Amino acid sequence: MAGMPEAIIISIVLPFVLFGISIGRRRAPAFLLGVLTYVLGLLVIRLHLPDHLLGRSRMLEIWQMRHPAVFSVLIGSAGAAAGELLRLLVMFILLKRKTWQSAVFFGAGQGSAEVLVLVGVPAVGALVSPSIPQHPDVYAAVSIEQLCIMMMQIGLSVLMLQCIRRRDWRYLAAAVVSHTAIVTTVGFLPFIMHPAHQLAAILTVFIAGGLLLAGYAVVSKKKIDTSNRDWF
Structure with a gap:
């Protein structure tokens, strides 16, 4: 079935391959922290933040009804900023080996969890259950979208690593602006x-x-201090 094989490879095979590579590179904790960050972001930011804000503010409800485009952009911006702050906290507090590879696998863990939940599980459900409509072209397109998001997560995690290691808040600002620009667009x-x-x-x-942020992650490898023995 056209489209489904690509979706399965990207949304199911790739995450487990990346996890296996992280084990081989001794970066499984970083990968799993990325997965944890996605789960926390999903539970706290994506599912509860909009409802919490709407429940507390009548003005936001009015904005949602009268200006849906503006409301969508504002919610997306708030979610992107909150997501980057969550990434910063988790990486700063829980990521012990603050190296380039750790940041890459951290972002890969986030992206893998997202593509598995949003694409992989529904795709498998569509294949095994005749009652679920199958839209292989849609699954293929969404899996490509999620692959790009995984590349973005890797680049954003490397930006956050730079913020932590250099103690330079401009990298946090760059991550927030980049994430917000993509989400709002x-x-x-x-x-x-x-x-x-x-x-x-x-x-x-x-x-x-995805290409811009992944490209930054690749280029930045040479710029990050390599004096730490825990680099590879």
Whole structure:
């Protein structure tokens, strides 16, 4: 079935391959911390933050009804900023080996957990249950989107590593701005584009963001202090 094999490879095979590599590189704790960070972000930020804010503010409810595009952008921005602060706290407090590889596997863990939950589990359900509609092209597109998000998570984690090691808050600002720019652009596109072109536009944004942040992660390897023996 066209589309499904690619979705299965990206959303199920790749996460377990990356976890296996992290074990071989002795970076499994960093990978699992990334998974934990995704779970915390999902439970606290994505699921409860919007409902909590709406429940506390009548003004936000009015904004949501009257200005859905602006509301979507604001919620996306708040979620991106909260996500980067959560990443900073977890990496600063719990990540013992603050090296380039640890940051890469930390981001890979976040991305792997996300693609497994959002794409892998539903794809398997669609394959094994005849009652669940199968949309292989959609699964393939979303898996590519999640692969780009994994690349973004790796780049953002390396930015946060720089913030921690250099004690330079500009790296935190760069992570927040980058994450927010991508999320708000994707959140705003459905309100200004024809539905037939939305998927292609959203994928373009994620691909560009993923390549830029992953490229930064690769380039920054030479710039990060390599004097620590725990580098490799």
